[in-house]
Amino acid sequence: MGKYDQQVQDILEAIGGEENVDKATHCVTRLRFSLKDESIVDTDKLENIDIVKGSFSTNGQFQVIIGQGTVDQVYRELIAATSISESSKQDVKNASSQKMNPFQRAIKTLADIFIPILPAIVTAGLLLGLNNILTGPGIFNDELSLIEMYPQWEGLAEMINIIASAAFAFLPALIGWSAVKRFGGSDLLGIVLGLILVHPDLLNAWGYAEASEAGEVPVWNLFGLQVEAIGYQGQVLPVLVASFVLAKIELWLRNRVPDAIQLLVVAPVALLVTGLITFIVIGPITFAIGNGITAGFEWMFSVIPTIGGLVYGLLYAPLVVTGMHHAFLAIDIQLTGTGDGTPLWPILALSNIAQGSAALAMLFLVKNENTKGLAGSSALSAYLGVTEPAMFGVNIRYKFPFIAAIISASIAGAFIAYNGVIATSIGVGGLPGILSIVPGFWFSFFLGMIVAFVLPIILTLLYGKLVVREKL
Structure with a gap:
C-alpha cells in the first residue's frame, strides 16, 4: 500500500x-x-x-x-x-x-495563446517598473529623476529599457509563435510571421496617426491596388487572425504536397499567401478594430472613469471564475502596446489583493485546520498575483468572503480610476503591481492598495463574527 x-x-x-x-x-x-x-x-x-x-x-x-x-x-x-x-x-x-459551448471554446483558445507568453510579458513589465524608478521624475526628488540626479546611471537605464521593451516591440512574434502552435501549425513559422509584421522597413504603427494626418503613409502599388505599408507593433488582433490563416494554409498544404518537396513548397507558399492576405485584408480591418477597442476603453476611463473602475473592479473576479478574464488580457496588451498605458490592469492587481485579504480573514474565522492552512497560503499566493487557490479554495466556498472581496475591489477600482491611474505594462498582479504603475500615480495606487488590503478583512471578519461564526 x-x-x-x-x-x-x-x-x-x-x-x-x-x-x-x-x-x-x-x-x-x-x-x-x-x-x-x-x-x-x-x-x-x-x-x-x-x-x-x-x-x-x-x-x-x-x-x-x-x-x-x-x-x-x-x-x-x-x-x-x-x-x-x-x-x-x-x-x-x-x-x-x-x-464547452462555442463561446467558452473561444475564451479557452485565447487563454491557450496568451498564457504561454505571460512569463515574457510579466518579466518585461517588472523590468519596465525598474526603468520607471530610474527615469520617473518626482520619486526621489521633487522635480528630477534618478538618472538626472546621477547621470552616470543613464546608460544602465537605457540598457534596462531595451531589455524590458523588447517583448513589447516584438509582441507579434511572441503571439505568432503561440497562436500558430495553438492552431496546429509550425510555431517557427508563427515567429517569422510576427517578425514580418514588425519589419523595420514598414511604417511603425506608433507613427501611423501622425503620418496619416500628414498624408505621408507609404503605400505599395499591387497591380493598381494601393496597400499601406505599415507595421503592427503592439497590435494583437492582426497577428491573431493572420496566425489562424497561416496555420490552416500550412496544414492544407502538408496534406497535399508530396513529402519530397514539402520543404520547398509548404513554408514559402504559406508565408507568402498569408503575408499578402494580411497586408491587403486582415491587417487594415483588424488594425481599425483594435484601435477602435483601444479608443473605446480610453474614452470610458477618461469620461466616466469612476463608473468604469467600479464596474471592472466588481466584475473582474467573477470573470476569472468563468475564464473570461483572458479576453481582457488581450485588451490590456493592446492598450499597453498602442496607447499610453492601461487603466484596466491596475484594477486587476487590486482585485487580486482583495481576494487575498478576504482569504486571510478566513484564517481567523474557520476552525478546520486544513482550511486555515489553505487560507494562509492562498492569501500569500493572491498577494503575489495568483488568486485561484484563494478564490476557489476559500472565498467562493464560503461565499461571503468572495462578495466582500469584489465589493472592496470595486471601491478601490473606482478610486484609482477616478485618479487616472494607469500601468505602462502588465506585471505581477498583486502587491508588486505598483512597479508597473506610472510613477506619477504611485500615491493614488498605494491608497487604492490600502483599501483593497484592509476593507475585505474588515467586511469578512464583521460578517463572519456577527452572522455566521457558529457555522464555521
Missing part, C-alpha cells in the same frame, strides 16, 4: 468513483480531472479528506487542491491503484473542451 492509498480511495469515492473519471493529470499543486458528470461530486466529503485543501471546477476541469510535492505522489498512487491511464495536461484540456 502507498502512503496515500486511503486518501486516494476517498478522493475517488467523493468524485463519483473511478468510472466517473474520463482523464486525469496534475499540475504543481492540483489534481486535474475531466469528469463525465460533475454533478455527482460530493464536495463536502471531498474537502474533509485530510490532504485536500479545496476544490473547484473551471473550463470543464474539476480540480482538487492537494499542495506542492504531495500532489505528485498522490497522482502516482492514483494511477497505480486504478485503471485510469496517465494523461498529459493537454489530454485533459482536450477532453474538457468537448463539454
